[in-house]
Amino acid sequence: MRYYVRKLGFYLVALWAALTLNFFIPRMMPGNPVDALLGKLQQRGGQVGPEVRESFEALLGSDSGEPLWNQYFTYLGNLARGDLGIATSAFPAKVSDVIGQSLPWTVGLVGIATLLSFALGVVLGAVVGWKRGSWLDHLVPATTVLSAVPYFWLALIFVLIFSSQLGWFPLNHGYDVALSTGWNWEFISSVIEHGTLPALTIVVSSVGGWLLGMRNMMVSTISEDYILTAQAKGLRNRRIMSRYAARNAVLPSVAGFAISLGFVVSGSIITEQVFSYPGIGSRLLSAVQNSDYALMQGIFLVITVAVLGANLVIDLLYGAIDPRTRVEN
Amino acid sequence: MTNLSPLPGGADESAPPVGGTTDPIATAPRRGRNGLRALLPSWSPKLGIGLFLVLGIALFGIVGPPFFPNPNAIDPIGMTEPSGEYLLGTTQTGQDVLAQLAHSTRGSLQIGLLVGVLATLLSALFGIVGGYLGGAIDEGFSLFTNVMLVIPGLPLVIVVAGFVPAEDRGWWTVALVLAVTGWAAAARVLRAQTLSLRNRDYVAAARVAGEKRWRIVSVEILPNLLPLLASQFVFAVIAAILAEAGLSFLGLGASNSHTLGTMLYFAQNGFALQYEAWWWFVPPGLLIALFGCGLALINFSIDEIINPKLRITRQVKAVGDVAEAAVAGHEAVTESSPDERRDDLVLTVRGLNVVYRSERPVHAVKDVSLTLRRGEILGLAGESGCGKTTLAYAINRLHRPPAEVTEGSVTFHDRSGQDIDLLALENEELRAFRWSKLSMVFQGAMNSLNPVITIHEQLDDVLTTHEPGMSKEERRARCAEVLTLVGVDPQRLDSFAHELSGGMRQRVMIAMAMLLNPQVMIMDEPTTALDVVVQRGILREIIRLRDELGFAVIFITHDLPLLLELTDRIAVMRAGEIVEYAPAEEIYASPRHEYTRRLLESFPSLTGDRGSFIRTGESASRTEPPAASANERAQP
Numbered sequence: 001m002r003y004y005v006r007k008l009g010f011y012l013v014a015l016w017a018a019l020t021l022n023f024f025i026p027r028m029m030p031g032n033p034v035d036a037l038l039g040k041l042q043q044r045g046g047q048v049g050p051e052v053r054e055s056f057e058a059l060l061g062s063d064s065g066e067p068l069w070n071q072y073f074t075y076l077g078n079l080a081r082g083d084l085g086i087a088t089s090a091f092p093a094k095v096s097d098v099i100g101q102s103l104p105w106t107v108g109l110v111g112i113a114t115l116l117s118f119a120l121g122v123v124l125g126a127v128v129g130w131k132r133g134s135w136l137d138h139l140v141p142a143t144t145v146l147s148a149v150p151y152f153w154l155a156l157i158f159v160l161i162f163s164s165q166l167g168w169f170p171l172n173h174g175y176d177v178a179l180s181t182g183w184n185w186e187f188i189s190s191v192i193e194h195g196t197l198p199a200l201t202i203v204v205s206s207v208g209g210w211l212l213g214m215r216n217m218m219v220s221t222i223s224e225d226y227i228l229t230a231q232a233k234g235l236r237n238r239r240i241m242s243r244y245a246a247r248n249a250v251l252p253s254v255a256g257f258a259i260s261l262g263f264v265v266s267g268s269i270i271t272e273q274v275f276s277y278p279g280i281g282s283r284l285l286s287a288v289q290n291s292d293y294a295l296m297q298g299i300f301l302v303i304t305v306a307v308l309g310a311n312l313v314i315d316l317l318y319g320a321i322d323p324r325t326r327v328e329n
Numbered sequence: 330m331t332n333l334s335p336l337p338g339g340a341d342e343s344a345p346p347v348g349g350t351t352d353p354i355a356t357a358p359r360r361g362r363n364g365l366r367a368l369l370p371s372w373s374p375k376l377g378i379g380l381f382l383v384l385g386i387a388l389f390g391i392v393g394p395p396f397f398p399n400p401n402a403i404d405p406i407g408m409t410e411p412s413g414e415y416l417l418g419t420t421q422t423g424q425d426v427l428a429q430l431a432h433s434t435r436g437s438l439q440i441g442l443l444v445g446v447l448a449t450l451l452s453a454l455f456g457i458v459g460g461y462l463g464g465a466i467d468e469g470f471s472l473f474t475n476v477m478l479v480i481p482g483l484p485l486v487i488v489v490a491g492f493v494p495a496e497d498r499g500w501w502t503v504a505l506v507l508a509v510t511g512w513a514a515a516a517r518v519l520r521a522q523t524l525s526l527r528n529r530d531y532v533a534a535a536r537v538a539g540e541k542r543w544r545i546v547s548v549e550i551l552p553n554l555l556p557l558l559a560s561q562f563v564f565a566v567i568a569a570i571l572a573e574a575g576l577s578f579l580g581l582g583a584s585n586s587h588t589l590g591t592m593l594y595f596a597q598n599g600f601a602l603q604y605e606a607w608w609w610f611v612p613p614g615l616l617i618a619l620f621g622c623g624l625a626l627i628n629f630s631i632d633e634i635i636n637p638k639l640r641i642t643r644q645v646k647a648v649g650d651v652a653e654a655a656v657a658g659h660e661a662v663t664e665s666s667p668d669e670r671r672d673d674l675v676l677t678v679r680g681l682n683v684v685y686r687s688e689r690p691v692h693a694v695k696d697v698s699l700t701l702r703r704g705e706i707l708g709l710a711g712e713s714g715c716g717k718t719t720l721a722y723a724i725n726r727l728h729r730p731p732a733e734v735t736e737g738s739v740t741f742h743d744r745s746g747q748d749i750d751l752l753a754l755e756n757e758e759l760r761a762f763r764w765s766k767l768s769m770v771f772q773g774a775m776n777s778l779n780p781v782i783t784i785h786e787q788l789d790d791v792l793t794t795h796e797p798g799m800s801k802e803e804r805r806a807r808c809a810e811v812l813t814l815v816g817v818d819p820q821r822l823d824s825f826a827h828e829l830s831g832g833m834r835q836r837v838m839i840a841m842a843m844l845l846n847p848q849v850m851i852m853d854e855p856t857t858a859l860d861v862v863v864q865r866g867i868l869r870e871i872i873r874l875r876d877e878l879g880f881a882v883i884f885i886t887h888d889l890p891l892l893l894e895l896t897d898r899i900a901v902m903r904a905g906e907i908v909e910y911a912p913a914e915e916i917y918a919s920p921r922h923e924y925t926r927r928l929l930e931s932f933p934s935l936t937g938d939r940g941s942f943i944r945t946g947e948s949a950s951r952t953e954p955p956a957a958s959a960n961e962r963a964q965p
Binding site for chain 1: 375472476479480481483484487488492515560567571572575578580581593597602610613619620621626631634637725727760762763764765769771777779780782794800825827836841
């Protein structure tokens, strides 16, 4: 119980830190983003009433001389109501709506690809570690080459080979734009067709890390006494490998999975850019290019909260698979 | 080998002399000045290729640029394929790709190196200092580190870059931002390692001796962290180069500077992909990949210093397989010594030899012959490192490479009257034989139980494998039954190992060993790690169970007086050889061998004078530090 309370407490602190960071970044930077935003808004024919200005000022800071402390609480209050401001680059849409549209794409693509890559890496790593000293060891350096390759460059190469040359996959976008969105097979199959290559890129470039980590832990675990006991017990090799060696060796990988999520998300943002995938990463970049500060901040917040949430889930899961964490304080 | 290691898996005697230490730090030299050589990675093809790649690319970036024309010079003929004039072709605007590559490599290396240094310094500050000082500072540092770790870095960098106008984004700004967002993972690892080092004897000794804090950190702790720091630095450089490339590719990198990332950015925006101008976008990415790969290969070698288990022990191949030959020669061992009745025996070991085939072969067991009668308790005594555990493992063929049985035979005389040649059993036969006829209780039950599954699952495992016919209820009942036999409450079945005391874990191991009613049980120092009262209780239990169930026991220990009470016969082992083999009373009354006498004298007696502790410097078989054997005894 104490374990869960501690974990929950930690993520609350982390969330608060992220929110605060988000509050201070625009205020520490040179220039006045509010004026720039409002100017853009007016260009697009938006009416700038005082309440719009106030909302942006709460988000991005102002020179109005209002104490920072008050600004901070207004900002937190707005966030609590889900008010992230208006996305100037998609006027008059609200930031929360823009994010709502693109988030499912990223969660679907990055989520599935990451889980696949983790599962594949752990299983392969377990086998390679178990059969240590065999030809399988040569797989290890090969996978490090893959993990040293920049995500987006690999994506470019894949596009060149599989889309331009071989024509197996579509060049970009998340679905065939000629189709209307909906829950019909035609649309879904188009989504799958478009998502395969980006997903493949993510899997290929991240599987090596999992494989190596799992393999090294496996090698360490094999020299543990309980493995010897299991062998002396006359258990079948397959069982020793899965229930005794891999079951213990996977623990650091699961813990590492939580930590690396941030990196995976980072890598996928760029991958999305290469494929013009309609996810949150492309959105973030277009926001940066259009100086849509409100959208930028909103997306950063959402990504952070999502990563924190996923971390929390994994930590709770970890408590379930490692009984020792439940008693230690 | 310190027994105070907080990591699971204490060193066991059977471990081969090379790379046998289970504690990653223990093998690192205690002090940097004593063994700087050991801190350097040993030569391997991986390291060679890694160094070649890294040095080659670094050289290209450092020395290369002046040799090439101005990378910004524009030529009217754009998008030309590689030719004699332009070795790697030109860009859309007719710039020389090769010249750009050289300048960009320099730019990327610059940023990578700077970020590597900064991130390593930050992680050292938060990890090592926090870990060493402990208390509130550590709590604070550690919380901060973890928060930084879970906040996704690149989105943060993108947002920051988005607020900073392009003209203000110098390459050092980018480096600073990357360092600030990239140090946390390393700090966490460093902190964990510092915590473990902090509790080591020699650090404690330095503290007691009144050494100053900064001195302890820099002289006692830092040298041991060097390999780890090196590995972290290498990682930080790879990560920085990759992150910078990503950022530049998105158009958010340093302005007015050439890096491999900006090259890719211009290639992407110059439609290199659409024109299939591979010469433009393949080389920069490939260079990053090769550089990263080279660093990763170097890291492999560093990792092997940090964790010796990862090293692959090279086995010196024997000329012909002696074991096979020996086995073939002993297909039917039916003859038995005239003085022992044949049907009385359960195990016969003849002329067994075990060699660790490392670069310096160690002959751990020399010509050992033993017999075990049904229901007998046979003691095997000797100091640590004398080969007794190796012998026990070889009997059940649990020895691992590089250990190898070179000669001899082990025959099991089954209750059914059948003789089983253990060294000739095939994989599946051997598996089925283990535990059902011969089970083992290992040294240090602390680590013999799987920490993450329940006691019940581990007992149940044996039954599902060996007795597939049993129903779930029957299996559970049997598990409860054996626990009751050794005096453990069957309600403990659903406990995990960490929820049991040391004595209880050892009892559970003994219960597990009895599950299948084996005819022989090998017990390797089953009570050494327990306190005397618990030890007594367990020994009484063993004798009672032997009387009830009639299994034979090979009891291995360094504690000769204990064997005198417990066993029927005793074999005294020294440097791999059995020097004396006689009934217990005889050993006690009239020890024939000089070594046996010294062993006996070394223990304090209740009536006579205090014995002199002989297990000091004269370790016979292996050159082991005297502390190791003394330690074993000193830890109840």
